[in-house]
Amino acid sequence: MTPEEYNSKDYLPRGYYPWPDLINPHAEQMGKDMDGWIDNDYTFLTEKQRETYKKMKLHMCTARMWPDLTYEQTxxxxxxxxxxxALDDQVENSSLEEIQQLRIRCVDILKGDQPKSDENALYQHMALIRDEFRAFMPDLWVERFIYYFYQSFRYGIELEYPYKIAQHPPSLTLFKTIREYSVLMRPYLILGEIESGLVLPEHIFEHVVVQKMISHMTLVVAWQNDIHSLPKEMAKGTEVFNLVFVLQQEYNLSLKDACDRAFCIHNEEMEKLLALHAEYREFGEYQEHVDKFVHYAGVGLQGVNSFYLETERYRHGGVGFAWPEAETKM
Structure with a gap:
């Protein structure tokens, strides 16, 4: 199989997962909102980058992952x-110190600091996100969101850095550990608690079974992302943080064999999630809460898969990606 012959829908077609495939009824307005933010606020990006982000239609990822949100919640x-x-894309060429400072500043803003007037939209919007979430979610949930943002950044983006610089992936075992965080999905998954209206109490959220299911969900999305983003990453030529590339290195596989094995790993992760959820039913009065948490996370998994099949973000040749540019004023 040549890179040009690869098509991710051969592995993960629409409707692949056992949850409904839905779209939020406010999707059109959400698109207008996002285009406005890109045009009016994300001025640190170049004009070419802003146009590329608008073509990605990232609002459809939101609309597909969380179809039951009210407009205010969206x-x-x-x-x-x-x-x-945008943050993840545009730090691609940043130094580790710059990435760490970005993480520290974003977390400080989430915890209450106000962005300075000369800080760009990545910081200004972080403050808006904080205030908008606090308007309708309890402090317990907001603190959970902040921690998962920190965790994904600290143990995902930052731990990837030395391997990306060296352009050499870690072993498969270490890669799986880091990839669970570098896919950046943990803070997104808990947005399902907004939809359900059932925020898991801390003793249930921290339960080892719930945490293990979150781990499985996150890795399903990681392998899903690696399958769908492969055409863009093959075009870059220097990307190493993709399951297919790691499998090729570890086992000296052809592209076709590595893709097939990556798909098997994805399916095994999915089976573990479903089996664990089906078997452990010991949450008592909170069982409904846990079931809804898994359901809404599952709708999110289905939704992001459908988004991958629609967006221009991962097109062959990397032509749909907003690559970092020297002119970008981070």
Missing amino acids: IPCNRFMLQYV
């Missing part, structure tokens, strides 16, 4: 979708 979720994606 605003910070949609704002965070753009903020986190």
Whole structure:
């Protein structure tokens, strides 16, 4: 199989997962909102980058992952979708110190600091996200969101850095550990608690079974992302943090064999999630809460898969990606 022959829908077609495939009824307005933010606020990006982000239609990822949100609830979720994606994309060529400072500043703002007037939209919107979430979510949930943002950044983006600089992936075992965080999905998954209206109490959220299910969910999305983003990453030529590339290195596999094995790993992760949820039913009065948490996370898994099949973000040749540019004023 040549790179040009690869098509991710051969592995993960629409409707692949056992949850409904839905779209938020406010999707059109969400698109207008996001385009406005890109045009009016994300001015640190070049004009070419802004046009590329608009073509990605990232609002449809929000609309597909959380179809039951009210319009008011979509605003910070949609704002965070753009903020986190742009942040991750545009630090690609930053130094580790710059990445760490960005993480520290974003977490400080989430915890209450106000952005300075000369700080760009990544910081200004982080403050808006914080205030909008606090308007309708309890402090317990907001603190959970902040911690998961920190965790994904600290143990994902930052731990990837030395391998990306060396352009050499870690072993498969270490890669799986880091990839669970570098896919940046943990803070997104708990947005399902907004939809359900059932925020898991801390003793249930921290339960080892719930945490293990979150781990499985996150890795399912990681392997899903690696399958769908492969055409863009093959075009870059220097990307190493993709399951397919790691499998090729570890086992000296062809592209086709590595893709097939990556798909098997994805399916095994999915089976573990479903089996664990089906077997452990010991949450008593909170069982309904846990079931709804898994359901809404599952709708999110289905939704992001459908988004991958629609967006221009991962097109062959990397032509749909907003690559970092020297002119970008981070």
